[in-house]
Amino acid sequence: MGPYPCxxxxxxxxxxxxxxxxxxxxxxxxxxxxxxxxxxxxxxCQVAQRLERLESAMVYNSGGGHADYDHLxxxxxxxxxxxxxxxxxxxxxxxxxxxxxxxxxAPAPDGWVDQIYPQPQRxxxxxxxxxxxxxxxxxxxxxxxxxxxxRGDAALxxxxxxxxxxxxxxxxxxxxxxxxxxxxxxxxxRRLYSVSSPAASGxxxxxxxxxxxxxxxxxxxxxxxxxxxxxxxxxxxxxxxxHVIDFSLMHGLQWPALIQALAxxxxxxPSLRLxxxxxxxxxxxxxxxxxxxxxxxxARSVRVQFAFRGVAANRLxxxxxxxxxxxxxxxxxxxxxxxxxxxxxxxxxxxxxxxDSVLSWIHGLRPKIVTVVEQEADHNKTGFLDRFxxxxxxxxxxxxxxxxxxxxGSAVQQQQATAVAEVYLQREIRDIVCCEGPDRAExxxxxxxxxxxxxxAGFKPVHLGSNAFKQASMLLTLFSGEGYCVEEVxxxxxxxxxxxxxxxxxxxxxxxxxxxxxPVPDNFIFSSxxxxxxxxxxxxxxxxxxxIINGNGSMLRRNSNNNSRSSDSSSQQESxxxx
Amino acid sequence: xxxxxxxxxxxxxxVVPLNTWVLISNFKLKYNMLxxxxxxxxxxxxxFLDRKVSANATPVNGVLSFDLLIDRPTSLLVRIYRPxxxxxxxxxxxxxxxxxSLLTDLIQPPSSDPFPVIVFFHGGSFAHSSANTAIYDSLxxxxxxxxxxxxxxxNYRRSPEYRYPCAxxxxxxALKWASTQPWLHSGKDSKLRVFLAGDSSGGNxxxxxxxxxxxxxxxxxxxxxxxxxxxxxxxxxxEKRLDGKYFVTIQDRDWYWKAxxxxxxxxxxxxCNPFGPNGNDLKGLPFPRSIVVVAGLDxxxxxxxxYVDGLKKAGQDVKLVYREQATIGxxxxxxxxHFYEVMEEIKGFVQxxxxxxxxxxxx
Numbered sequence: 001m002g003p004y005p006c007x008x009x010x011x012x013x014x015x016x017x018x019x020x021x022x023x024x025x026x027x028x029x030x031x032x033x034x035x036x037x038x039x040x041x042x043x044x045c046q047v048a049q050r051l052e053r054l055e056s057a058m059v060y061n062s063g064g065g066h067a068d069y070d071h072l073x074x075x076x077x078x079x080x081x082x083x084x085x086x087x088x089x090x091x092x093x094x095x096x097x098x099x100x101x102x103x104x105x106a107p108a109p110d111g112w113v114d115q116i117y118p119q120p121q122r123x124x125x126x127x128x129x130x131x132x133x134x135x136x137x138x139x140x141x142x143x144x145x146x147x148x149x150x151r152g153d154a155a156l157x158x159x160x161x162x163x164x165x166x167x168x169x170x171x172x173x174x175x176x177x178x179x180x181x182x183x184x185x186x187x188x189x190r191r192l193y194s195v196s197s198p199a200a201s202g203x204x205x206x207x208x209x210x211x212x213x214x215x216x217x218x219x220x221x222x223x224x225x226x227x228x229x230x231x232x233x234x235x236x237x238x239x240x241x242x243h244v245i246d247f248s249l250m251h252g253l254q255w256p257a258l259i260q261a262l263a264x265x266x267x268x269x270p271s272l273r274l275x276x277x278x279x280x281x282x283x284x285x286x287x288x289x290x291x292x293x294x295x296x297x298x299a300r301s302v303r304v305q306f307a308f309r310g311v312a313a314n315r316l317x318x319x320x321x322x323x324x325x326x327x328x329x330x331x332x333x334x335x336x337x338x339x340x341x342x343x344x345x346x347x348x349x350x351x352x353x354x355x356d357s358v359l360s361w362i363h364g365l366r367p368k369i370v371t372v373v374e375q376e377a378d379h380n381k382t383g384f385l386d387r388f389x390x391x392x393x394x395x396x397x398x399x400x401x402x403x404x405x406x407x408x409g410s411a412v413q414q415q416q417a418t419a420v421a422e423v424y425l426q427r428e429i430r431d432i433v434c435c436e437g438p439d440r441a442e443x444x445x446x447x448x449x450x451x452x453x454x455x456x457a458g459f460k461p462v463h464l465g466s467n468a469f470k471q472a473s474m475l476l477t478l479f480s481g482e483g484y485c486v487e488e489v490x491x492x493x494x495x496x497x498x499x500x501x502x503x504x505x506x507x508x509x510x511x512x513x514x515x516x517x518x519p520v521p522d523n524f525i526f527s528s529x530x531x532x533x534x535x536x537x538x539x540x541x542x543x544x545x546x547x548i549i550n551g552n553g554s555m556l557r558r559n560s561n562n563n564s565r566s567s568d569s570s571s572q573q574e575s576x577x578x579x
Numbered sequence: 580x581x582x583x584x585x586x587x588x589x590x591x592x593x594v595v596p597l598n599t600w601v602l603i604s605n606f607k608l609k610y611n612m613l614x615x616x617x618x619x620x621x622x623x624x625x626x627f628l629d630r631k632v633s634a635n636a637t638p639v640n641g642v643l644s645f646d647l648l649i650d651r652p653t654s655l656l657v658r659i660y661r662p663x664x665x666x667x668x669x670x671x672x673x674x675x676x677x678x679x680s681l682l683t684d685l686i687q688p689p690s691s692d693p694f695p696v697i698v699f700f701h702g703g704s705f706a707h708s709s710a711n712t713a714i715y716d717s718l719x720x721x722x723x724x725x726x727x728x729x730x731x732x733x734n735y736r737r738s739p740e741y742r743y744p745c746a747x748x749x750x751x752x753a754l755k756w757a758s759t760q761p762w763l764h765s766g767k768d769s770k771l772r773v774f775l776a777g778d779s780s781g782g783n784x785x786x787x788x789x790x791x792x793x794x795x796x797x798x799x800x801x802x803x804x805x806x807x808x809x810x811x812x813x814x815x816x817x818e819k820r821l822d823g824k825y826f827v828t829i830q831d832r833d834w835y836w837k838a839x840x841x842x843x844x845x846x847x848x849x850x851c852n853p854f855g856p857n858g859n860d861l862k863g864l865p866f867p868r869s870i871v872v873v874a875g876l877d878x879x880x881x882x883x884x885x886y887v888d889g890l891k892k893a894g895q896d897v898k899l900v901y902r903e904q905a906t907i908g909x910x911x912x913x914x915x916x917h918f919y920e921v922m923e924e925i926k927g928f929v930q931x932x933x934x935x936x937x938x939x940x941x942x
Binding site: 029031032034035036037039044045047048051052054055058069070072073074078081082084088091136139140466469470473474482483485486487488498499500501 | 592597598600601602604605607608611612613615621623624626627628630631632633634646648654656658682683711713714717911912913914
């Protein structure tokens with residue numbers, strides 16, 4: 001079922017008109033829903049009236065002469081265009097501040113869980129270029145092999161793999177279907193022949209290197225950081241003490257931009273705490289702390305009061321809220337870039353999954369903003385063939401985009417980054433294809449399911465607006481790959497390659513503010529300081545002069561018996577202060 | 580008069596259903612925001628506001644869609660819509676659904692009998708919308724069911740970033756591509772039975788691609804033009820009479836032509852005015868037969884009627900479908916007689932030609 005009007009393929013239009021509303025939620029106008037707009041039938045009249053008013057206001061504001069609606073287009077921030085009533089109201093309030101009152105006070109709270117749009121589909125994007133026949137044959141063989149594995153026919157699967165290996169020698173594996181097929185053949189081979197369970201190989205440090213190269217070679221992670229930072233920045237507006245909790249610090253690549261943006265904030269920066277979660281370093285080094293030190297130096301150089309804490313944990317569900325030491329009165333942002341899916345379990349398995357308890361304690365922190373970026377794919381299917389197929393299409397598109405990036409970048413560095421980025425993706429492919437049960441970490445689920453899950457966990461959506469969209473689009477033009485596209489979907493943003501979304505960013509909150517908090521003005525990140533900043537050192541009680549860097553490092557011992565929330569100095573917490 | 584901003588909503592509200600009025604007024608106001616007086620276009624905001632849908636290889640109401648990149652240098656995407664493959668299969672194996680999303684299965688011919696291929700160009704006055712815009716996704720799906728056709732919706736490059744002739748080039752690329760696809764050829768003589776179709780600027784593109792096809796050896800079975808976008812330097816009676824009355828103004832038409840046509844030319848350029856002073860003579864040329872739908876409340880109808888006249892004078896086969904009380908965009912929502920009756924006309928237009936060809940072959 002989908003939002004399309006019930007057409008009759010066999011001719012004869014009788015009854016179609018009455019069926020027109022059949023596929024949308026009962027009180028929503030079905031035809032407008034098919035056009036992408038969600039309007040209650042009972043609101044139609046009022047929306048029409050307000051559209052008339054908006055037109056009058058626009059004409060009035062243009063001075064009746066040459067129409068110039070620049071303010072609405074350039075300065076106003078637009079949110080969730082599908083909610084037409086709210087959009088009209090927001091435009092009206094931009095033009096006529098003394099407005100008697102909107103059609104609705106809040107977006108329909110149930111609307112976020114209702115599925116007006118179809119379930120995630122399999123968008124097939126392919127290239128019709130050279131080596132079509134071999135490429136198509138490879139895909140067929142891959143599918144047959146995966147199907148054989150699902151049926152338990154290891155012998156057939158093995159022979160198909162042999163055939164594929166032969167085919168791969170005749171196909172160009174440097175690019176295109178040959179390249180991605182190679183990785184999937186490799187993964188199938190491992191699944192079939194590996195004796196031990198192929199658990200996550202390589203150290204955290206290696207993984208961080210792969211991650212960094214993926215970051216360099218493609219815009220996906222930059223998009224994630226960029227979009228999340230914009231949402232965090234807006235959520236922190238008006239707050240003097242802010243605390244960002246990063247679910248996966250990596251090299252802290254996301255945070256310099258936020259620190260700089262906060263430094264430029266009109267009225268001066270807040271004092272910023274950053275809590276970075278990451279795996280413990282096996283070699284005794286304190287990598288979390290090292291990153292904290294670097295970020296602190298940056299913060300000091302731009303005069304942002306800054307404190308860092310590292311929380312070492314192998315799994316997110318080992319983290320307890322008390323480890324984060326959220327202080328009363330500070331605005332909290334929780335940032336998760338491609339982490340939450342690791343907390344999921346098989347859809348069929350009964351009982352609660354780690355995601356539920358984690359979402360629950362995040363909610364308990366009452367965050368002003370929770371930024372969630374996830375792969376836009378359904379790789380959490382139980383059935384092997386379905387999962388395999390989904391992954392094949394997803395990663396072909398992903399590899400295709402990397403290829404274009406490499407083709408366009410002439411620097412040797414870019415080529416190298418791309419090659420290592422492929423290894424980063426290969427790990428994901430292996431995980432999805434080879435691992436089962438608790439071994440599988442890459443349980444990607446699409447945005448519609450995350451939206452439902454966040455809603456059920458009590459979070460309210462925070463719409464990503466046209467300013468974030470525009471900045472993301474501008475970011476993409478820095479990349480020569482012309483095929484990237486940003487799209488707005490129900491308040492969230494996706495980044496894709498040639499019309500296939502690959503990564504989705506959304507934002508949520510669990511504080512007690514009303515739903516229609518006034519949106520923040522546009523161009524926040526790029527606004528410049530006109531007056532000197534007012535950071536008033538005398539107000540803070542920190543020991544600025546001595547950088548307290550304990551020799552103990554940032555490791556917080558994961559002592560499950562310790563339930564205390566105390567901040568006694570004997571615990572192995574350490575803070576790195578900037579400024 | 581030209582440039583009049585008089586807001587006259589009462590007339591338009593009387594002739595269209597309420598939800599249609601809301602939809603088209605919403606477009607009107609948003610588009611007003613996107614056009615800048617200096618001729619530039621707020622593309623970021625346009626893409627943000629545009630309501631899009633993904634392709635869906637799972638059939639919905641018997642139609643599935645998928646996207647293909649057919650020209651890498653220009654990033655030219657098409658969205659292909661087709662009836663469900665394997666409709667007669669009783670196969671209930673769970674793997675069938677995954678297998679059927681394979682490209683190879685998607686590009687099976689829908690039937691062994693001759694079937695129409697419709698290359699569709701969405702509207703948007705050359706500047707707005709995309710192949711994946713929701714309203715056009717709906718319309719293309721409708722065409723599949725209506726005509727048992729494969730529909731190829733072309734995501735052509737838009738102005739003002741890409742002026743004439745980019746949209747025509749992209750249309751031509753798509754048509755050429757279709758002609759190389761074995762699965763789109765049908766019938767005992769294995770031919771591509773292709774129709775060009777489009778609304779607004781898409782209709783204009785369909786005409787010009789058909790002109791380009793004349794010398795190429797690609798035979799087009801028919802042109803389907805829905806409220807096609809034509810114009811000229813003169814101000815016609817319908818433009819003056821209907822300026823601003825039914826969602827559209829002369830001023831916005833002028834803006835879109837200025838954004839599409841080469842810099843410095845006027846609206847008598849043949850792209851805009853194919854039968855005007857700079858037009859080409861189609862007399863004696865194998866131009867496809869056309870069906871042209873004109874809405875009686877569309878302010879550019881005089882230009883559309885002049886187009887029909889121009890085809891007739893050139894001895895070409897053209898059928899005019901004139902809907903007196905219809906406004907622009909009447910074909911976007913299935914809630915009026917205009918919609919259903921025009922769809923039947925289009926169905927008949929396509930069907931007759933397919934049946935004619937069948938009859939010819941069977942002899």
